[in-house]
Amino acid sequence: MDIxxxxxxxxxxxxxxxxxxITLIESRKxxxxxxxxxxxxxxLPHTGASLRIGISGVPGAGKSTFIEAFGGNLTASGHKVAVxxxxxxxxLSGGSILGDxxxxxxxxxxxxxxxxxxxxxxxxxxxxxxxxxxxxxxxxAGYDIIIVxxxxxxxxxxxxxxMVDFFLLLQLSGAGDELxxxxxxxxxxxxxxxxxxxxxxxVARANIARQQYLNALHIxxxxxxxxxxxxxxxxxxxxDGIDAVWQMLCDYRDAMRASGEFDERRRQQARQWMWALLxxxxxxxxxxxxxxxxxxxxxxxxVLDGITTxxxxxxxxxxxxxRM
Numbered sequence: 001m002d003i004x005x006x007x008x009x010x011x012x013x014x015x016x017x018x019x020x021x022i023t024l025i026e027s028r029k030x031x032x033x034x035x036x037x038x039x040x041x042x043x044l045p046h047t048g049a050s051l052r053i054g055i056s057g058v059p060g061a062g063k064s065t066f067i068e069a070f071g072g073n074l075t076a077s078g079h080k081v082a083v084x085x086x087x088x089x090x091x092l093s094g095g096s097i098l099g100d101x102x103x104x105x106x107x108x109x110x111x112x113x114x115x116x117x118x119x120x121x122x123x124x125x126x127x128x129x130x131x132x133x134x135x136x137x138x139x140x141a142g143y144d145i146i147i148v149x150x151x152x153x154x155x156x157x158x159x160x161x162x163m164v165d166f167f168l169l170l171q172l173s174g175a176g177d178e179l180x181x182x183x184x185x186x187x188x189x190x191x192x193x194x195x196x197x198x199x200x201x202x203v204a205r206a207n208i209a210r211q212q213y214l215n216a217l218h219i220x221x222x223x224x225x226x227x228x229x230x231x232x233x234x235x236x237x238x239x240d241g242i243d244a245v246w247q248m249l250c251d252y253r254d255a256m257r258a259s260g261e262f263d264e265r266r267r268q269q270a271r272q273w274m275w276a277l278l279x280x281x282x283x284x285x286x287x288x289x290x291x292x293x294x295x296x297x298x299x300x301x302x303v304l305d306g307i308t309t310x311x312x313x314x315x316x317x318x319x320x321x322x323r324m
Contacts (some may be wrong), residue, residue, distance in 0.1 A: 007042040008139050008323055018141045022116060025133045040133055043140040048266070052251060054160035056150040056186075058195045061198045063149055064103040066170055066236040071104075073242050074145055075112040082138035083107070084131055085211065087151040109291075114143060129314045132163050133272055154310055159244030161189040162272055165262065166252055168245075169193045171213070173206035182304055191252060192230050199235035216241045226259040227252060291320040 004023075009017030025036045057063050064085075071081040083104070093311050107113045116134065117181075137147050150160045161167040198206030213231045222229065230248055234241030256315040258264035286292060299317060302308045308316075 003038050003042060007039055007140075010043065010137060010140045011046060011062040013142045018114065021117070021137045022130075022134050025130045025137065026118065036133070040136060043136060049164070050144045050146045051249065052135060052148070052164040053147045054148045054150065054157075054164035054167040054168060056157045056160060056167070057196075058172060059176075061170045061172050062236050063170055066194075066196055066234070066242075067147060067149060068104040068107045068225075069236040069239050069242050070245065071113055071145075071147065072110065073239070073246065075107075075110050079145050080112045080114075080143045081107075081110075081145045081147065082135075082141075082143035083116070083147045083149065084134055084138070085115065086116050086119045086131065101102065102176050113139075114138065131160075135163070157186050158189060163269060163287065165256075165265065166191045166249060170197050171207045171209070172197060173202045188223060190229060191223065191227065192232065192245075192248060195233045196236055197242065198233035199317060203233075215262070221264060224256070224261060226255055226261055268317055286317075286321055291323055292317055 006017055006021060010021050021039060022038065024032055027033070027036070031112045055063060055067060067083060067085075071083060074081050104115060108115050116138075117133070118131070131148060135148070137144055146164075148160050148164055149168055150157060157167070157169075169186065169192070171193055173195055194215070195209050210231045210233055217229050217231070232241060232244055232248060234245060236242065253262065256265075287296070295315065299308070299313045303310055303313050
């Protein structure tokens with residue numbers, strides 16, 4: 001594979017080349033991992049110019065409908081939008097639905113939009129392991145708005161928030177009951193809360209929910225001293241309030257850049273990324289070590305049978321690893 005040629009094609013915005021580059025990045029084959037590393041190093045000077053947005057929300061909040069309406073408005077204004085939608089993978093079969101293109105039909109046909117569904121695999125909280133690298137490829141291909149849609153389960157929101165510039169939490173109206181079930185940690189990482197489906201009979205309920213979320217935010221420590229988390233309402237189905245969401249994002253970007261926090265967050269995210277990759281690499285190195293592999297099944301069985309404690313088993317494996 002000619003990496004230089006692939007990098008040139010990606011920079012030219014060729015969709016086939018971009019898809020090929022992302023597939024290369026997602027591969028776990030040793031030769032592909034090495035080639036992907038070279039590709040990323042080649043393209044790195046041409047990345048970083050986008051606004052990276054993470055979107056999560058409760059099931060049924062209308063994430064796909066919102067992203068299609070939001071993305072369509074942006075492309076109509078001259079932006080190029082990439083949507084990285086992480087699909088949940090079955091822990092039993094490893095299968096994934098990968099249905100995002102069918103849920104965003106109009107955006108999928110838009111020449112200025114790129115939708116990449118990715119199986120979550122074994123990644124923490126359902127966030128694809130290579131989402132960060134995929135963002136860089138999309139930026140190199142000229143996409144100035146990157147949207148990462150999470151499956152909205154467990155730790156996925158925390159993970160997505162650590163790789164984007166802005167984290168948007170999409171919620172439903174009628175928050176009186178749901179508010180009790182919202183995790184404090186998720187509220188604390190949100191840069192904005194948007195209540196979707198504020199249409200028809202739901203308008204009044206959406207306004208009540210907005211006030212309840214505002215009250216809840218007052219008792220939480222703000223994520224940034226340079227930004228007050230807003231709560232907006234919209235109807236993605238009717239394309240109502242979507243422009244206000246984009247204006248709010250622009251205000252955020254301007255405020256954070258003026259304070260220097262925008263660039264500082266990205267610097268810290270790059271460091272966190274390095275450590276996350278290092279942890280993954282060390283785990284693979286450890287498990288594949290011949291000294292560890294020789295006794296690993298025996299040690300695991302001893303833990304299962306209650307013969308030894310997990311802590312003692314861990315120390316034994318580490319001792320074998322140190323002998324390499």
